[in-house]
Structure formats: C-alpha cells, structure tokens
Amino acid sequence: MMRDHVWFEMRDLRKRWLANAVWIPLRAYEESRTGEHGHVGCEEEVFGLGSVAVPTKHRLRAEALDWSGIALGHTQRPLVLPTGYKPADVFQEPEGGDLGINLVLDQGFDGAERHVWHLHQDLVIALGLLREGDNWVCPQEGYNEVAHLKRTASGVPVRLEIRADHLGDYLAARDMALRVATYRIRSTVVEDASHIPWHSEDLRETAGGDRFEARVCAIHEGGSLFGATTSVFHMGRTDVDAEEDVPVLGVPDESNIRTRSWSVQSQRRKIFDISGELWRTEWFEPATASPRVRGDKIPSTCFFITDPSGGRTPADDLRNDEQSRWLWFRPAVIGELAQRRGGSLQWYTRDTGEVAPVHGYGIHFGVNQKELINAYAPDIARLPEWLKGVWFSS
Secondary structure, three states: OOOOHHHHHOHHHHOOOHHHOOEEEEEEEEEEEEOOOOOOOOEEEEEEEEEEEEEHHHHHHHOOOOHHHHOOOOOOOOEEEOOEEEOOOEEEOOOOOEEEEOOEEEEOOOOOOOOEEEEOHHHHHHOOOEEEOOEEEEHHHOOEEEEEEEEOOOOOEEEEEEEHHHHHHHHHHOOEEEEEEEEEEEEEEEOOOOOOOOOOOOEEEEEOOEEEEEEEEEEEOOOOEOOOEEEEEEEEEOOOOOOOOOOOOOOOOOOOEEEEEEEEEOOOOEEEEEEEEEEEEEEEOOOOOOOOOOOOOOOOOOEEEOOOOOOEEEHHHHOOOOOOOEEEEOOHHHHHHHOOOOOEEEEOOOOEEEEEOOOOOOEEEEEOOOOOEEEEHHHHHOOOHHHHHHHHOO
C-alpha cells in the first residue's frame, strides 16, 4: 500500500497528550516491520517511551531531560559508586546527582533469559495492588484492573501502563510529577517518492515539547546511501605457517604485516527511503488530591433520594446524619454487589442480612413490604467513593 505524507507526519498522534489519556505508559518499546530491510515494500514503525518520577524540588533540573536522557538504555541496576550505593530504582543525572525514581525497572540477564519488567514495589503496596499474571488489580476497589503489562507473541515485554487516576494519586502523595520522553519513527521504502510534498527538502517542525523531522533519502537497493562509496581495509599476517597445527605468532611489525585497501560503489538500482521521526517530552502532573495513598478527603459526587418528593441529599451530608435516615434501593443492587469477585451475602433473618462486594465493606440491609432494599444512610455515606457509586446507580 502506498503511504501518503499524512502517515509519516503523524499529525493524528501529535494531537494526543498524556494529560488526556486514561492509561499512562510508564515504559514501552514496540516495533513492527514488514518486508526486507532496504528493499521496496519494507515498512517499519517504532514507538519507545521512558519515564522518571521527579520530586517537585528537582523539577527545574528535570526540564532538561529529553529522549537521550531518559532513553530505554538508561542504567536500571544498583551501583556501588565512590559517593555511595545507588539503588536500582534511583534515577541519576549524568553528573551523578539523584533526580528521581524509575517506576518500572527493567531487569536484564546474561544469557538467553528474557528481560523482566518490574512495577515499582512502593507504588504497588501504596495503591494496594495484587499482581495476577501480567495484570495488577486492586482488591479493595472490586478487583479493578489498575496496571497491565503487554508482551509480544514470543513473551517479550513491550509496554507497561497504569490508570491515570491511580498514578496521579500516587504522585500527589509523594509530591512528584512524571517526566516522560517518547520517540516514534515511521518509514517505508518505495520506488518513487514524487508523491511526497517534501521529497526535495526535509520537513522540520518544533512546537512545545515536540521535535519532528521527515525526509526522503535516496538509497541503493539493500540500504546503502545512494552514490556513497564504501572503503574496505584488509590486514593480515605473512609469517603464519598454515601447515602447523598450533602456530605461535610473534610480535607483529612491518615485516610480517600486509595491508590492502580499496573502494567499492554499489551498482544496485536507486530507490527511496521515506521516514518521519518524532521526539517528545512532556509532564504527567500529580492529581490535586490523594484519597487512596495520603487519605485526602474529597467531596463525594453521589446524591441520594431522601424524601418522598424525590429530593436528593449529598452523600457527605449523610455521614453523620442525626436524623438516622434510611435509603431505599432496587433489589438488583444485592446481586450486583454479592456477585462481584470477593463479594458475599448472608441472611440474618427472612428480611435482613449483610451484603459485601469485598471484605471489610459489608452493609446491613432489610427488605420492606414493597420489596425494596433499605440501608442506614450513614453506613452508605462512609463507603469508598467507587462503592457509593454502585449503590447510587441502583
């Protein structure tokens, strides 16, 4: 398929910022290629992302970090330095000063073992996450999926991302922001590049944290730059007896060294490599509050009907209601809560019982003559916001 200039310019991707995303990648390296390198029909797309959580006090220093500073080759292992021990999660400037922490640690191994990506243990414990395979769920929030790791078909990790809501909560509690650097390239090899409007002059654009470059390069089939000359150098010994089983070589000098050099130029046909590259740096900001990790109190968005006329009362006003109100719900709420993973239902009498979507959040309820579920308003109001939402929707 012939790609037009729009695909290389990535204007669709350049409109998307992490501030508007539901899932935030913490580390990624994804690549796809079709065809043979340097030959017509070869198409390649690469996406790489690195990040570091930076304390607010170091934010100005971290503004200088770009793709070259946060690239995936950055060391993520403990080091014993003259200045002391550097833990694996600590991110340091080239000069050696501590600047932040890596929320994903890439553990490599000598030999054939695949790399292992670890989600930072402090983040996991602070958010109350449980790892199940390549997913991290939160049992206290109904086993909601909070983070996940994506792999290739062969099992190589390629992207680890987390929900923006939870990441923002954690960063707020630690007074940090996330510095993120990404790199993308789209390229293809074609016989004719005249359909590209910038085929005769490179396209360069800079805006905000973006640097974009697109170009058309003439190449010889096989990948070498068109018209380029390759120099070849050959060096060998002249004092080696090929008939000896175990020859012993002396110190080389001008008398037993032979050198040759020559130049070659490809005679293969002229084709074109079209590519667009994007380097981006941006901040993912902490949330304004941290109800999960720091225990901040935030206003509830749930309102419950509390009188016969349909009047609604904010959940926060029901927490310490001196009038001992009751709330009424459709019977379906019991099934919705009890059938969740970790949920339970037990009956005390024919018309009373307790329902819990997860351990520790049980609510006593009754069934009235109209077969509606009634529960004590302050009990509902003291639930976590996500659980109030389940009751509210019923």
